[in-house]
Amino acid sequence: MKNLYVSGYRSYELSVFKPNDPKLSFIKKCLKDSLIRHIENGLEWVLIGGQLGAEIWAAEVAFDLKEEYPELKVGVLFPFYKYGEKWNETNRQLLEQVKAQADFVEYTSHRPYQSPRQLKANKEFLLKHSDGALMLYDPEFEGKPKYLYRMIQEKQEKATYPLELITFETLQESVYEQQDPFF
Numbered sequence: 001m002k003n004l005y006v007s008g009y010r011s012y013e014l015s016v017f018k019p020n021d022p023k024l025s026f027i028k029k030c031l032k033d034s035l036i037r038h039i040e041n042g043l044e045w046v047l048i049g050g051q052l053g054a055e056i057w058a059a060e061v062a063f064d065l066k067e068e069y070p071e072l073k074v075g076v077l078f079p080f081y082k083y084g085e086k087w088n089e090t091n092r093q094l095l096e097q098v099k100a101q102a103d104f105v106e107y108t109s110h111r112p113y114q115s116p117r118q119l120k121a122n123k124e125f126l127l128k129h130s131d132g133a134l135m136l137y138d139p140e141f142e143g144k145p146k147y148l149y150r151m152i153q154e155k156q157e158k159a160t161y162p163l164e165l166i167t168f169e170t171l172q173e174s175v176y177e178q179q180d181p182f183f
Contacts, residue, residue, distance in 0.1 A: 001131040001162065003045045003075075004038055006031070008054030008136030008166070013143040016053070024057070026174045027136065030166045031061045034134055039069050047075045047130055049122050050083055050098070052091055054136035054145075059098045073103040079122030080109040123148050127155055132162035141168065 016023055035046065035058070046062040048055035062074045076098060078084075084095040099105050108122045127133070133152055137145040155161045 001038060001041065001043055003047055003130040004035075004043055005047045005126045005130035005133040006055060006058035006135070007049065007051065007126075007133065007148055008145050009143055010051060010053035011056075013053065026171050027054075027166075028057055028061050030170055030174050031058050031134075031136070032065065034164060034166065035061060035065060035072075036069075038134075039065065039072055044071065045073045045075050045103075047077065047126055049126060050076050050078045050095060052087075052094070056094060056098055057136075058134070059102070063101050074098075074101070075104040076102045076106075077122065077126060078105075078107045080111060080113045080118045081107050082112045083107070120147075123151055127151060127161075132164070134164045134166070136166045138165070138167040138169075 011017065014023060014027070016027075031054075035043070046058060048059055050056070059074050059076065062072055066072050084092055087095065108125045109118045111118075133148075135145060135149065135152075137143075137149055139146075139149060152161065152163050156163070
């Protein structure tokens, strides 16, 4: 797998509103472990659409991993021109940091937001140009990622397309692994 599409829950769906939220260390640990496995098996590109939450966190993890794996690249393909422009200042700065560090930044639509069709087209483009996906998503607890999850399931009916899920159970196991056994 050379190109991995990473997506999942938005930050608000997990009640993560600050960069120092304790939940974030467990989420990023799971993302890191998965990305390292993929890198060691030939992963070259992490692809995201720029959504706050799993996608931005995956990019941050990938940027950190570049120290050890300098061949890893991050591609950000926004669904429309001026994406994130209406976000609050803190989130816009976060998005700008990701854009500045990414190896490739482009828009699947060069027009400002016009309709939800642009969001779907972005997902379709990322699915078409990736060899598999990693999602921070638990099908038992639907949220906005359910649409992408369903698109992946439809794609899997027609072709081989690996999907790895980081579920709430995966996150809980990470919490147990990271806790000091002496306390």
